[in-house]
């Protein structure tokens with residue numbers, strides 16, 4: 001059994017989505033049960049180390065045994081617990097559906113924008129009970145973290161030497177920081193997938209991919225002044241694509257299983273990259289909430 005305490009700061013966290021429940025390529029050094037004012041996180045947090053000794057916190061978003069629906073993920077506890085450990089940057093993995101023909105199942109996507117289609121039933125701010133603050137969210141992901149990830153992974157052939165040599169997924173990234181080439185993720189409530197009409201509507205809005213998990217996680221990370229980027233793994237074409245069978249759980253889970261070993265290796269590579277080049281990441285959003293609080297002192 002692992003120690004239940006970890007002495008020292010952990011600056012990077014990985015949140016695993018469906019199909020990514022631990023980081024098997026890293027050496028676990030502690031398993032932490034963190035209590036927060038917002039309750040317990042989805043699962044105990046594992047602190048693991050790379051070969052060079054860099055620590056990273058890992059949290060399974062849907063619980064160790066995937067027993068949490070997207071609507072029930074305790075995102076405030078998750079982000080608060082990571083903040084408590086000293087985390088400055090979060091790389092979050094998620095399974096997504098594709099809304100565009102060029103984003104094939106098993107491709108990876110680094111989204112740059114979000115459209116909120118959750119239903120307002122998920123607690124999505126740390127500021128409440130007489131305390132009002134408005135975080136900037138025009139740029140919902142951290143551009144430096146996005147660039148670090150994009151530069152660490154070639155857009156094609158990034159699974160070379162990885163397990164699945166028969167598939168050649170593409171990493172879709174945005175090339176510019178302004179313009180209309182955003183990669184937009186729709187975040188829906190679920191747990192049911194979209195109707196075909198909804199799926200087509202999201203395409204007409206410019207959506208690239210769809211999931212049920214990026215919110216409120218990304219908003220809470222921003223409020224906690226933690227740099228955040230999601231890495232999306234496409235599992236299906238959602239229901240707009242009438243030439244495909246409508247999305248089923250079997251398709252999603254099948255593609256995810258095929259992807260998860262590769263995602264683990266990708267995560268390991270990105271952690272090394274962050275250890276080497278990530279020291280500045282998260283520095284620029286430090287203090288960003290200082291002037292976001294509207295409630296006057298009394």
Ligand code: ADE
Nearest residue numbers: 095096097210211212238
């Ligand atoms: N997660 C994986 N595939 C999805 C889809 N088609 N819609 C919403 N969330 C998803």
